[in-house]
Amino acid sequence: xxxxxxxxxxxxxxxxxxxxxxxxxxxxxVNDWLGKAHGRTVAVxxxxxxxxxxxxxxxxxxxxxxxxxxxxxxxxxxxxxxDMSGAQVVLSLNRMKRIHDVDPINxxxxxDAGVILADIQQAARHVDRYFPxxxxxxxxxxxxxxxxxxxxxxxxxxxxxxxxxTLGLEVVLPDGRVWNGLRALRKDNTGYDLKDLFIGSExxxxxxxxxxxxxxxxxxxxxTAWVGAQNLTNIVALxxxxxxxxxxxxxxxEMMSAPSLALVTQQLPGHxxxxxxxxxxxxxxxxADTNMSGVQDMLQAGLAVAIEDxxxxxxxxxxxxxxxxxxxxxxxxxSMAQVKAGKAVKHDIALPISSLARFAAEAxxxxxDDFPGLPIINFGHIGDGNLHYNVLLPLDVxxxxxxxxxxxxxxxIHDLVTQFNGSISAEHGVGTLRRDELxxxxxxxxxxxxxxxxRTLDPNQLMNPGKLL
Amino acid sequence: xxxxxxxxxxxxxxxxxxxxxxxxxxxxxVNDWLGKAHGRTVAVxxxxxxxxxxxxxxxxxxxxxxxxxxxxxxxxxxxxxxDMSGAQVVLSLNRMKRIHDVDPINxxxxxDAGVILADIQQAARHVDRYFPxxxxxxxxxxxxxxxxxxxxxxxxxxxxxxxxxTLGLEVVLPDGRVWNGLRALRKDNTGYDLKDLFIGSExxxxxxxxxxxxxxxxxxxxxTAWVGAQNLTNIVALxxxxxxxxxxxxxxxEMMSAPSLALVTQQLPGHxxxxxxxxxxxxxxxxADTNMSGVQDMLQAGLAVAIEDxxxxxxxxxxxxxxxxxxxxxxxxxSMAQVKAGKAVKHDIALPISSLARFAAEAxxxxxDDFPGLPIINFGHIGDGNLHYNVLLPLDVxxxxxxxxxxxxxxxIHDLVTQFNGSISAEHGVGTLRRDELxxxxxxxxxxxxxxxxRTLDPNQLMNPGKLL
Numbered sequence: 001x002x003x004x005x006x007x008x009x010x011x012x013x014x015x016x017x018x019x020x021x022x023x024x025x026x027x028x029x030v031n032d033w034l035g036k037a038h039g040r041t042v043a044v045x046x047x048x049x050x051x052x053x054x055x056x057x058x059x060x061x062x063x064x065x066x067x068x069x070x071x072x073x074x075x076x077x078x079x080x081x082x083d084m085s086g087a088q089v090v091l092s093l094n095r096m097k098r099i100h101d102v103d104p105i106n107x108x109x110x111x112d113a114g115v116i117l118a119d120i121q122q123a124a125r126h127v128d129r130y131f132p133x134x135x136x137x138x139x140x141x142x143x144x145x146x147x148x149x150x151x152x153x154x155x156x157x158x159x160x161x162x163x164x165x166t167l168g169l170e171v172v173l174p175d176g177r178v179w180n181g182l183r184a185l186r187k188d189n190t191g192y193d194l195k196d197l198f199i200g201s202e203x204x205x206x207x208x209x210x211x212x213x214x215x216x217x218x219x220x221x222x223x224t225a226w227v228g229a230q231n232l233t234n235i236v237a238l239x240x241x242x243x244x245x246x247x248x249x250x251x252x253x254e255m256m257s258a259p260s261l262a263l264v265t266q267q268l269p270g271h272x273x274x275x276x277x278x279x280x281x282x283x284x285x286x287x288a289d290t291n292m293s294g295v296q297d298m299l300q301a302g303l304a305v306a307i308e309d310x311x312x313x314x315x316x317x318x319x320x321x322x323x324x325x326x327x328x329x330x331x332x333x334x335s336m337a338q339v340k341a342g343k344a345v346k347h348d349i350a351l352p353i354s355s356l357a358r359f360a361a362e363a364x365x366x367x368x369d370d371f372p373g374l375p376i377i378n379f380g381h382i383g384d385g386n387l388h389y390n391v392l393l394p395l396d397v398x399x400x401x402x403x404x405x406x407x408x409x410x411x412x413i414h415d416l417v418t419q420f421n422g423s424i425s426a427e428h429g430v431g432t433l434r435r436d437e438l439x440x441x442x443x444x445x446x447x448x449x450x451x452x453x454x455r456t457l458d459p460n461q462l463m464n465p466g467k468l469l
Numbered sequence: 470x471x472x473x474x475x476x477x478x479x480x481x482x483x484x485x486x487x488x489x490x491x492x493x494x495x496x497x498x499v500n501d502w503l504g505k506a507h508g509r510t511v512a513v514x515x516x517x518x519x520x521x522x523x524x525x526x527x528x529x530x531x532x533x534x535x536x537x538x539x540x541x542x543x544x545x546x547x548x549x550x551x552d553m554s555g556a557q558v559v560l561s562l563n564r565m566k567r568i569h570d571v572d573p574i575n576x577x578x579x580x581d582a583g584v585i586l587a588d589i590q591q592a593a594r595h596v597d598r599y600f601p602x603x604x605x606x607x608x609x610x611x612x613x614x615x616x617x618x619x620x621x622x623x624x625x626x627x628x629x630x631x632x633x634x635t636l637g638l639e640v641v642l643p644d645g646r647v648w649n650g651l652r653a654l655r656k657d658n659t660g661y662d663l664k665d666l667f668i669g670s671e672x673x674x675x676x677x678x679x680x681x682x683x684x685x686x687x688x689x690x691x692x693t694a695w696v697g698a699q700n701l702t703n704i705v706a707l708x709x710x711x712x713x714x715x716x717x718x719x720x721x722x723e724m725m726s727a728p729s730l731a732l733v734t735q736q737l738p739g740h741x742x743x744x745x746x747x748x749x750x751x752x753x754x755x756x757a758d759t760n761m762s763g764v765q766d767m768l769q770a771g772l773a774v775a776i777e778d779x780x781x782x783x784x785x786x787x788x789x790x791x792x793x794x795x796x797x798x799x800x801x802x803x804s805m806a807q808v809k810a811g812k813a814v815k816h817d818i819a820l821p822i823s824s825l826a827r828f829a830a831e832a833x834x835x836x837x838d839d840f841p842g843l844p845i846i847n848f849g850h851i852g853d854g855n856l857h858y859n860v861l862l863p864l865d866v867x868x869x870x871x872x873x874x875x876x877x878x879x880x881x882i883h884d885l886v887t888q889f890n891g892s893i894s895a896e897h898g899v900g901t902l903r904r905d906e907l908x909x910x911x912x913x914x915x916x917x918x919x920x921x922x923x924r925t926l927d928p929n930q931l932m933n934p935g936k937l938l
Contacts, residue, residue: 105709105823106854128713150658161656164633179914186853187630187819188892189619189669190899190907191937192919196665200658217716240574244597247686247759248717290716294763350656354574384655385575423657430659438659445648449926450661456925457918468660 006063007043010089013055018095020044029090032081033074037432039082041068044090049112050170050178050209053091057207058176060089066462067091067174069203071114071145074137076348077431079149079202079467088465091207093144099123100210107215108167108184113144113208120213129215132159136332144208150200152427157383158251158288159216161427162199169195170210174458184212197453202429203464205457219288222251223296224324225303227315228279232357234311235281239353239383241311242285245302249295252286253383254331260379263392264330267337271330274316274323283382284331286324334379334388343402344377344390345409349417350426353385359420360387366412367391371405386426389413414441430468438468475532476512479558482524487564489513498559501550502543506901508551510537513559518581519639519647519678522560526676527645529558535931536560536643538672540583540614543606545817546900548618548671548936557934560676562613568592569679576684577636577653582613582677589682598684601628605801613677619669621896626852627720627757628685630896631668638664639679643927653681666922671898672933674926688757691720692765693793694772696784697748701826703780704750708822708852710780711754714771718764721755722852723800729848732861733799736806740799743785743792752851753800755793803848803857812871813846813859814878818886819895822854828889829856835881836860840874855895858882883910899937907937 010019020026021043029044031037042065047053060067066088070080082088096114103109104127111120117138124131133146135153145151147169151162159165168183171194181195198205229235232255239253258280264271275282289295296317303315318324338344351359360378367376371391380387391409393402414424418441425434439447454461454469480488489495490512498513500506511534516522529536535557539549551557565583572578573596580589586607593600602615604622614620616638620631628634637652640663650664667674698704701724708722727749733740744751758764765786772784787793807813820828829847836845840860849856860878862871883893887910894903908916923930923938 103821103823105705106821107712108821150662152656152658156656160633163662164629173914173918177914179918180912181915183890183892184821185819185890185892185895186822187621187625187850187855187895189621189896190892190894190903191669191911191915192674192922193619193632193665193669194915194918196662200660200662205661217713219716236574243576244686245759247688290714291763291767294760298760350654352572352575352577352653353655354572381656386656421652421654423652423654423659425659426654426656427658434659442660443649445642445646446650446660446663449642449648449663452925453661453922456921 003042006065009059010043010045010056013059014045014047014052018046018048020046029070029073029092030082032078034076037078037081040084040086041082041088041090042086044092046092046095048095050172053172053207053209054176054178056091057172057174060462061175061460064460064462065089066465068464069093069148069207071142071148072116072137072140074141075145075149075431076428077433079429079431083466093142096209102127103184104129104215106184109213109215110182110184110210111143111213112210113147114142117141117143117146124215125218128218130218131213131215133162133165136335143211147199147208147211148201148203149429152381152384152386154252154254154381156381157253158248163196165214166195166199166211167214168212169198169208171198171206171208173206174460174463182210182212202431202468204454204468205463217290220290221292222286222288222324223299224318224327225285225299225315226274226327227283227285227303227312228275228277229281229283229312230279232281232360235283235382236353236356238283238306238311241306242302246287246298249287249289251288252284254284254380255382256282256331256334256379257376259375260334260377261330263337263341263377264333267340268333271333274327275314277314279313284327334377338377338390338392341392342395343393343397345393345406347389347410347413348426348428349387349389349413349422349424350385351387351417351420351422353382355420356382356385356387359416363389363413363416366416370412371409410437432467435468472511475534478528479512479514479525482528483514483516483521487515487517489515498539498542498561499551501547503545506547506550509553509555510551510557510559511555513561515561515564517564519641522641522676522678523645523647525560526641526643529931530644530929533929533931534558535934537933538562538617538676540611540617541585541606541609543610544614544618544900545897546902548898548900548933552935562611565678571596572653573598575653578682578684579651579653579679580612580682581679582616583611586610586612586615593684594687597687599687600682600684602631602634605804612680616668616677616680617670617672618898621850621853621855623721623723623850625850626722627717632665634683635664635668635680636683637681638667638677640667640675640677642675643929643932651679651681671900671937673923673937674932686759689759690761691755691757691793692768693787693796694754694768694784695743695796696752696754696772696781697744697746698750698752698781699748701750701829704752704851705822705825707752707775707780710775711771715756715767718756718758720757721753723753723849724851725751725800725803725848726845728844729803729846730799732806732810732846733802736809737802740802743796744783746783748782753796803846807846807859807861810861811864812862812866814862814875816858816879816882817895817897818858818882818891818893819853819855820886820889820891822851824889825851825854825856828885828891832858832882832885835885839881840878879906901936904937
């Protein structure tokens with residue numbers, strides 16, 4: 001089909017406001033926010049509802065037009081950017097923004113896929129409930145994108161990934177049929193778990209158009225602490241103790257190495273360490289509960305014992321919400337500090353928590369052997385076994401050297417991750433960024449199973465081609 | 470292939486002890502424990518490890534022999550019983566009983582699929598951790614069976630279903646290939662969620678041979694209470710309040726109607742109501758925490774306010790573990806009391822919690838209109854929206870009348886469940902029991918997706934034929 005006929009039929013389905021044809025207006029849809037992925041498109045299509053998504057998908061199915069689904073376009077792995085062919089349609093969900101139902105008795109919220117994550121958090125707060133998914137991009141990412149990538153973030157330790165927060169889905173299949181799986185049930189054992197097949201499939205099996213999410217009791221407050229320790233083994237031991245003593249009150253346990261903290265305090269004005277001395281590793285700890293009586297005492301007592309036992313060297317418990325916020329700013333500032341300091345070669349990896357310290361020791365040694373002098377920025381959600389294990393290159397590194405070092409470092413680190421039975425993409429997904437590496441690290445049986453499922457659900461290979469698989 | 474050649478090759482793979490050929494010895498494998506499902510088999514095969522399972526599956530694949538996987542054979546829906554053809558092999562996992570690893574730092578346990586659930590609970594306790602899956606059959610069901618049916622039970626409110634407790638799986642595919650997905654990771658976004666496709670698939674896609682399970686902090690104790698209320702609306706309102714006030718401490722919220730309690734106290738000696746008067750509905754409530762300081766006060770205060778607000782009419786908080794156990798015996802005694810009283814037509818259903826009261830009112834009316842005089846035994850895990858909504862027939866009901874009433878009642882109740890967007894099998898699965906009903910209540914799109922997945926993973930349709938789909 002000619003491009004002109006395709007766009008005219010798209011216009012017929014979604015109207016003038018629903019199709020972006022002007023190349024300047026297409027810019028925000030065909031480049032990713034990191035500035036790394038760039039593409040072209042026949043048209044950006046922005047349906048208003050599931051019926052329109054279904055009609056667009058039927059058209060693309062009939063005309064063999066490849067489709068790139070897109071939410072808030074805040075991904076880290078290039079999964080929502082079209083290729084350079086100009087033959088792909090970008091299907092943006094950003095006009096599907098309705099929250100259909102908030103049910104505080106069933107503790108569920110039903111929404112369109114295009115709703116901004118922060119708006120969902122807000123709607124939950126409005127009925128005195130809590131939606132725990134939280135990440136840096138929450139002001140612009142959509143819940144549909146969170147679902148497509150099974151987003152993680154800072155709430156995973158207590159509440160799980162996006163997958164764990166989801167009860168039901170609505171999905172438009174590649175041929176335009178609609179699967180209505182919008183169930184608001186805690187139990188349903190009537191067949192295969194289709195929902196979890198679409199969650200984390202990065203738009204390669206269908207378009208998620210709606211969701212039923214779990215809501216939780218709103219915490220009455222939080223207590224935040226900052227600790228310094230000599231090594232990662234001790235940080236993990238503290239995590240383990242607090243998990244046993246505090247149970248689900250432990251709502252965050254974030255780690256940062258000394259160079260990570262130094263980078264933040266050096267690069268970002270107004271950011272200072274809460275402790276007088278420096279230590280090789282730090283942890284940011286948070287307890288939250290529906291009833292905060294005794295919770296601060298519990299954390300202080302646990303940390304006092306940890307100091308007595310020489311697990312940690314020093315600690316400070318925030319005495320105000322302002323102090324809590326300052327501590328979180330140190331953790332959240334790392335990404336920006338990295339950007340200011342140079343080019344970071346990044347690894348978003350997960351390991352069994354019991355292997356974290358041994359992995360980091362071997363990885364640090366390997367980086368120093370093979371790439372002497374490069375600073376290692378090791379931080380992350382270690383309560384989930386998730387490290388952002390990054391290596392800094394200077395700001396003025398040449399492009400060719402950057403590309404080669406990135407590939408070499410990725411291989412070095414990901415080989416080691418695989419030795420320790422870890423994951424080479426803990427929360428950022430595969431997209432185009434890790435697609436080739438996937439083949440290297442997955443077993444052939446697992447690749448065969450994934451490809452078989454892809455062929456079954458998307459036989460014409462029109463859904464987000466070149467991503468994930 | 471002749472039956473004799475098949476058994477000789479099976480004997481070659483698993484040895485004399487691994488094949489049961491004597492019909493008398495086969496009895497426990499070809500009948501279900503409810504006495505409802507009966508079948509015949511070529512041979513019961515009991516491999517010792519994954520390599521043997523793989524060899525058996527390769528042989529069955531080559532010889533087009535259908536396979537019925539079986540764990541502890543404690544299912545409620547006939548999903549583990551061979552048909553009457555005598556052509557199916559029963560593949561029992563009951564010799565695969567090794568717990569390979571218990572990791573209290575990573576909070577994980579790795580085990581063979583044939584390990585008894587109670588042994589997994591015990592292994593967790595041994596390292597001061599908690600594995601929360603708990604159900605009546607825990608002394609004889611296997612974790613593999615729990616996975617194949619996504620078992621629920623009494624711990625779902627706080628910890629989720631079996632699916633939510635699982636990090637990794639090992640599966641032998643229908644052609645004998647082994648998928649090693651035994652990952653002990655909290656985060657892993659590297660492709661499709663294969664694990665959740667096998668969980669709950671009732672042995673129709675492959676044989677689950679191994680699992681990595683999540684462990685949790687061991688609770689330091691529990692507080693149990695029993696309340697009486699005028700209606701289900703109030704019971705649900707109390708549930709909702711306690712969820713908001715107590716957060717994850719609320720570890721159980723079970724409901725039983727007045728006829729359910731009366732049945733237990735009448736049929737089972739030594740079972741008495743904890744309250745002086747009778748009320749239309751009762752709830753059994755439990756709080757548990759890693760630190761029990763203030764927890765009993767919290768429950769007592771919450772119930773006092775509920776009495777003041779006339780949500781509930783009376784309550785008693787257990788003052789000893791013995792009192793807790795007595796309360797739980799009333800809840801657990803319902804199944805046995807039903808057996809003694811007559812034939813129960815059972816429904817294992819789930820509804821949005823906000824619809825429970827309206828559903829029960831309409832269902833009670835419908836049963837009384839269409840089947841006057843039959844007692845309704847309504848009880849269940851209402852914290853999960855899961856009702857066991859049963860109707861008693863007299864002990865001496867004729868078989869033909871029983872069969873017809875069962876079919877009519879099932880249709881009446883399940884039609885209503887579907888109107889309320891509920892599930893016709895909350896935790897017991899589909900098996901042969903609900904297979905025909907599945908087609909009635911699922912959309913054609915959902916049936917098509919499930920059948921497409923089945924055809925992809927089991928193209929020769931050899932895995933547990935006649936079950937689920």
